[in-house]
Amino acid sequence: MDNNSTTPVDPRVLDEMLPYFKEKFGNPSSHQHRYGWLAEDGVDMALERIGSLIECREEEFIFTSGATESTNLALRGLAYTYRNTGKKIITCLTEHAAVLEPIRELEQSGIPIQYLPVQSNGLLDLNQLEEALKKPTFLVCIMMANNETGVIQPIQEITQLAHEQGSLIFSDASQALGKIPVLVDNLGLDLMACSSHKLYGPKGVGGLYIRKGSPYIKIKPQITGGGQQNELRSGTMNVPGIVGFGKAAEISGQEMQGEYQKLKTWRDLMETSFLSLPLSYRNGTFENRLPHTLNLRFDFIKSEQLFQKIPHIALSTGSACNSANPEPSHVLLAMGLTEKQARSSIRISLGRMNTTGEIENAIKDIRLGLENLRNEDVFWLKSKAKELY
Ligand SMILES: *Cc1c(COP(=O)(O)O)cnc(C)c1O
Numbered sequence: 001m002d003n004n005s006t007t008p009v010d011p012r013v014l015d016e017m018l019p020y021f022k023e024k025f026g027n028p029s030s031h032q033h034r035y036g037w038l039a040e041d042g043v044d045m046a047l048e049r050i051g052s053l054i055e056c057r058e059e060e061f062i063f064t065s066g067a068t069e070s071t072n073l074a075l076r077g078l079a080y081t082y083r084n085t086g087k088k089i090i091t092c093l094t095e096h097a098a099v100l101e102p103i104r105e106l107e108q109s110g111i112p113i114q115y116l117p118v119q120s121n122g123l124l125d126l127n128q129l130e131e132a133l134k135k136p137t138f139l140v141c142i143m144m145a146n147n148e149t150g151v152i153q154p155i156q157e158i159t160q161l162a163h164e165q166g167s168l169i170f171s172d173a174s175q176a177l178g179k180i181p182v183l184v185d186n187l188g189l190d191l192m193a194c195s196s197h198k199l200y201g202p203k204g205v206g207g208l209y210i211r212k213g214s215p216y217i218k219i220k221p222q223i224t225g226g227g228q229q230n231e232l233r234s235g236t237m238n239v240p241g242i243v244g245f246g247k248a249a250e251i252s253g254q255e256m257q258g259e260y261q262k263l264k265t266w267r268d269l270m271e272t273s274f275l276s277l278p279l280s281y282r283n284g285t286f287e288n289r290l291p292h293t294l295n296l297r298f299d300f301i302k303s304e305q306l307f308q309k310i311p312h313i314a315l316s317t318g319s320a321c322n323s324a325n326p327e328p329s330h331v332l333l334a335m336g337l338t339e340k341q342a343r344s345s346i347r348i349s350l351g352r353m354n355t356t357g358e359i360e361n362a363i364k365d366i367r368l369g370l371e372n373l374r375n376e377d378v379f380w381l382k383s384k385a386k387e388l389y
Contacts, residue, residue, distance in 0.1 A: 001314055002347075292351065310368075
């Protein structure tokens with residue numbers, strides 16, 4: 001139940017990948033023989049499938065090693081072009097570390113950055129964005145769906161505001177792609193990062209959408225060498241990974257509607273059950289959120305202790321990248337939770353491979369774990385005693 005940190009590879013994806021480890025092992029840049037052509041065909045097929053999922057042209061998408069590389073390329077690559085203009089980047093406090101860390105480095109190198117806060121429901125305040133855009137801005141960088149809370153930002157409106165003020169817009173869509181419709185033209189995006197392993201594809205492959213035809217989008221490559229992928233990302237392409245990413249994108253597109261309903265039904269079932277417990281709360285907005293993600297706070301509970309009570313259920317505090325890091329979630333703090341409240345919060349993220357039985361057992365076991373923990377807590381027992389007498 002931690003599918004936002006990664007998903008298992010769909011067996012159909014693996015089947016599609018296997019020939020590209022075996023007979024079709026060629027280098028797609030080898031144009032002189034059949035091995036190269038077959039590998040190139042695999043890459044082209046993946047581009048077509050991803051292009052049809054996000055409605056972009058093949059020349060508008062490049063493959064990387066994952067969303068982290070894509071965000072680094074987009075941010076550092078654009079910042080290089082705009083570094084002497086005095087213009088700023090607007091971003092948001094609840095972004096993923098893959099965005100915040102490169103941005104922090106750009107800030108240290110002298111590029112002005114404005115970090116927008118979020119409201120207590122996790123959504124950006126568009127009036128604040130509008131205000132921020134009054135000062136010269138070259139890039140608005142706002143994620144599509146949050147990995148910890150599932151909150152979906154109003155990207156279409158954000159894009160419109162950014163473009164009205166002559167700013168480009170870049171969105172990290174790692175958690176949204178394959179789960180909800182992500183159509184780059186419809187949303188008006190200039191750049192978009194995504195990752196294969198969040199939608200049942202293999203790890204170590206992702207991509208960056210870059211709108212073609214705008215003179216304002218000039219990206220300095222961060223990896224140079226053989227000049228592959230229009231010189232934007234050198235290095236021999238990860239053909240099996242790319243083929244798997246393409247297949248995963250195709251399946252997600254075909255099955256999105258049914259899967260959305262299935263996951264939402266399970267998520268709502270869990271939410272209803274857990275919110276019926278005393279002193280439990282949802283973190284994040286009710287309406288604009290991913291169907292499979294649930295972030296809950298249980299007062300008098302430390303999430304780490306709950307995980308120890310129910311080690312057979314894979315739960316998380318939020319960002320997988322920070323699991324070794326005992327700091328409370330920066331996303332929840334930005335939404336106004338105290339450190340203690342953030343440490344009392346858990347994320348449940350469901351996925352394609354879960355079963356109804358697993359959902360039912362998880363509800364039962366998590367409730368039991370919570371009850372046991374609270375009964376061990378003197379403060380909880382005291383507060384309950386006060387209620388009773
Ligand atoms: C997982 C994730 C990333 C990082 O993706 P990788 O492919 O693992 O580098 C970036 N942003 C968000 C929102 C994510 O969920």
